[in-house]
Amino acid sequence: MRLLCVSHTATIAGAEHSLLVLLGALPDGVTAALACPEGELAHTARALGVDVRPIAGTDLSGRLHLRHTPREALRLMRSARQVAAIARDFEAGVIHANTPRAGLISLAAGRRVRVAVHVRDSLPPGRVPGLTLSVLAGFWLARAAIRLFGTTAETLTPGGRIGFLFRTVMIPALVAGPILIPFRLPRNSIELVIFPTMLMLFGALWILIGAGFNPTAARPARPSPSLTVPLIALIAVLLVFQLVLRPGIQFS
Numbered sequence: 297m298r299l300l301c302v303s304h305t306a307t308i309a310g311a312e313h314s315l316l317v318l319l320g321a322l323p324d325g326v327t328a329a330l331a332c333p334e335g336e337l338a339h340t341a342r343a344l345g346v347d348v349r350p351i352a353g354t355d356l357s358g359r360l361h362l363r364h365t366p367r368e369a370l371r372l373m374r375s376a377r378q379v380a381a382i383a384r385d386f387e388a389g390v391i392h393a394n395t396p397r398a399g400l401i402s403l404a405a406g407r408r409v410r411v412a413v414h415v416r417d418s419l420p421p422g423r424v425p426g427l428t429l430s431v432l433a434g435f436w437l438a439r440a441a442i443r444l445f446g447t448t449a450e451t452l453t454p455g456g457r458i459g460f461l462f463r464t465v466m467i468p469a470l471v472a473g474p475i476l477i478p479f480r481l482p483r484n485s486i487e488l489v490i491f492p493t494m495l496m497l498f499g500a501l502w503i504l505i506g507a508g509f510n511p512t513a514a515r516p517a518r519p520s521p522s523l524t525v526p527l528i529a530l531i532a533v534l535l536v537f538q539l540v541l542r543p544g545i546q547f548s
Contacts, residue, residue: 299327301318301329302330302394304332304355308336310416329348331349331378354397369531465500470496
């Protein structure tokens, strides 16, 4: 088995010590490499005989900052492209992401390699609680949907695409609706059930109708789609929700 370990940082702390112990204790039959920024961790790993592949790394956190957040998000996307290239060159069978931030990099890197994300502690408090885990969940869902879409021949027809979107959009939305009701309490029935159900149904039906109007002819083979645009869109939606909608909008 070929194992690619990914670290988002070059600094050695508890998580990185654990990673070095892991790399030094792998059984026979496992060939490992480490993707991490140049620095203390890379130097120590090389001294242990580990194959080190440099990446940009990122310090992206759940706390929003006008300059820090966009800069680190760009570094994360750059690191994802680098890890994707390293995984292909190394022919990795499994990627071990040593932290949630390394998980963001690894999950954005591609969809053909299994990724194990090591969540070592709770997220720090901030105005955007759960941002990192939300992005991780978004990547996981996007990877699953893209993999299903790319391997289902019936999606070349309008009916096939509608069926695919019904399974991946409508059914999860219908299941999630009742689960979310307790989180909206206490509210009246219109706010609690009617409006959310109408919005969900109209939105999902609009997507299904659009699938029926897409071209049906088979397209030539293309490279695997990049997750850069979905990542930016997901972060933008989360920022709007947390900074604008969650605090509430003041109407005079």
